[in-house]
């Protein structure tokens with residue numbers, strides 16, 4: 001189980017996340033939702049140890065991740081929202097480099113990489129440089145890099161970004177398959193329809209604070225709203241979309 005206990009993070013004394021505590025359990029897909037700037041990526045980076053919380057702790061299987069960050073990272077698979085890829089490398093070279101950094105056995109890693117490239121439809125492009133890949137192709141490389149070592153904890157920050165319909169359908173099923181095999185899966189997305197289909201449990205952040213932590217079914221009942229979009233709008237959307245869109249159209253029309 002992954003647990004966050006009272007996480008606070010400020011940038012130049014401006015709070016980005018405040019008092020964030022939740023648990024993500026094996027076998028469940030936990031959706032992490034919130035408007036732009038609500039603190040989702042900040043939380044994800046704190047879980048990976050990429051940035052440090054101002055206070056609070058992250059625990060995996062009951063132990064602080066900072067006790068042995070290297071071992072924790074070996075069981076972690078992370079797809080970042082804003083990746084830093086080495087664009088001069090080919091897809092294949094990049095994945096081999098990631099496998100080496102993870103100390104994966106060379107032959108086993110190679111056969112796993114070839115297999116995953118085939119399944120993600122990228123095998124024919126494996127020797128092209130990442131700079132020539134489309135956004136969706138790069139996203140698939142990031143997914144392969146995050147999953148090829150069979151991580152126990154899977155963190156996906158906007159994983160559907162750039163994927164076409166067919167690939168999104170595969171990823172949807174894959175996320176559920178990974179959870180059903182006992183992994184802890186935490187994923188953030190703005191695609192509420194996908195979240196509604198895939199997640200057993202959702203957490204909604206609003207301005208850095210958790211405003212919901214429950215199953216979608218229970219939230220529907222509690223709030224008497226039939227859809228996740230309705231729940232999200234009540235808890236985390238403050239503006240009147242129709243009024244703003246009219247103002248934008250008026251402004252450009254003037």
Ligand SMILES: Nc1ncnc2c1ncn2[C@@H]1O[C@H](COP(=O)(O)OP(=O)(O)OP(=O)(O)O)[C@@H](O)[C@H]1O
Nearest residue numbers: 011015016034035036037038039040041042043081
């Ligand atoms: N490196 C940084 N320096 C200063 N402020 C930051 C930094 N990174 C994030 N923030 C601020 O922290 C807050 C939360 O940002 P974060 O990227 O976590 O939001 P998010 O929920 O992932 O948003 P989005 O949906 O747009 O990706 C925002 O107010 C943002 O401006």
